[in-house]
Amino acid sequence: MTHSTSILKCPHCGIVLLEKEKHYVCENQHLFDKARQGYVNLLVVNQKKSADPGDNKEMIQSRADFLNKDYYWPLANTLNTLVEKNISDTFPLHIADIGCGEGYYLRKLKSHFSSASPHHYYGVDISKEAIRKAATTSKEIAWFVNSVIALPFLSGSQDILLSVFAPADFVEFSRVLKPSGCLVVCSPQENHLIELRESLFSTVTAIGQEGMMEVKAGEHFNLEETLPLQFNCELNTKKDIKNLLTMTPFYFKSSREQQAKVLALEKLHLTVDVNFWVFRKKGST
Numbered sequence: 001m002t003h004s005t006s007i008l009k010c011p012h013c014g015i016v017l018l019e020k021e022k023h024y025v026c027e028n029q030h031l032f033d034k035a036r037q038g039y040v041n042l043l044v045v046n047q048k049k050s051a052d053p054g055d056n057k058e059m060i061q062s063r064a065d066f067l068n069k070d071y072y073w074p075l076a077n078t079l080n081t082l083v084e085k086n087i088s089d090t091f092p093l094h095i096a097d098i099g100c101g102e103g104y105y106l107r108k109l110k111s112h113f114s115s116a117s118p119h120h121y122y123g124v125d126i127s128k129e130a131i132r133k134a135a136t137t138s139k140e141i142a143w144f145v146n147s148v149i150a151l152p153f154l155s156g157s158q159d160i161l162l163s164v165f166a167p168a169d170f171v172e173f174s175r176v177l178k179p180s181g182c183l184v185v186c187s188p189q190e191n192h193l194i195e196l197r198e199s200l201f202s203t204v205t206a207i208g209q210e211g212m213m214e215v216k217a218g219e220h221f222n223l224e225e226t227l228p229l230q231f232n233c234e235l236n237t238k239k240d241i242k243n244l245l246t247m248t249p250f251y252f253k254s255s256r257e258q259q260a261k262v263l264a265l266e267k268l269h270l271t272v273d274v275n276f277w278v279f280r281k282k283g284s285t
């Protein structure tokens with residue numbers, strides 16, 4: 001994908017980054033090569049907390065296998081509807097998914113909009129494995145390895161930002177959004193995957209911090225809408241149950257014995273409990 005007007009920002013010096021065939025380059029000659037798969041790694045060394053940050057290959061593969069069976073389709077569908085409701089009628093829009101993982105939700109959003117609305121789509125994740133996987137699934141989305149705390153976009157360049165089950169940096173989100181821009185956040189709530197957590201742990205710790213999202217975003221954003229979503233799915237194969245376990249943070253928080261109990265299950269009835277927040281950048285009209 002070639003952008004006639006680039007909205008990308010050089011992670012070293014902050015000026016515009018231009019796509020030139022097999023690499024991206026700024027006027028100060030900072031050069032970033034495109035990987036064979038088409039993505040670009042714009043993560044600079046001082047943003048890395050470890051040599052290989054983010055979700056690992058096993059987690060990414062499990063998530064891809066699980067999501068591609070569309071167990072979370074109601075979630076993607078709600079996200080698509082919320083975005084459609086909140087976009088302006090100017091085309092093309094710049095739409096970025098921050099913490100996109102292997103890109104399931106962004107691909108679903110892209111296919112939701114017809115090819116008659118050729119928006120620009122960007123997927124950003126700190127995990128190189130996630131972006132590598134994402135890049136194999138769509139060449140029409142621009143994929144970047146980057147940190148949420150220093151996004152690879154010029155200020156005021158994005159129309160829509162998505163943050164689904166991902167760390168949020170509201171200062172950075174506000175910086176890269178246009179004044180009319182809109183942010184859609186989706187986070188797990190109290191009963192999210194409760195059956196999995198109860199199968200793993202004798203004491204289930206609470207997740208979801210009601211009201212916290214508004215507080216954290218409030219300095220930079222006005223809350224436009226909240227939308228809770230609960231639905232159930234039935235996992236009927238051991239493979240799907242293993243994929244679910246492996247893709248969640250509970251995998252690393254559980255012992256081998258706890259995991260073995262879940263991996264022995266033939267079926268798992270699952271509650272998905274999330275909340276959506278639609279935010280508008282403060283000062284927008």
Ligand SMILES: [Zn+2]
Binds near residue numbers: 011030
């Ligand atoms: Zn530069």
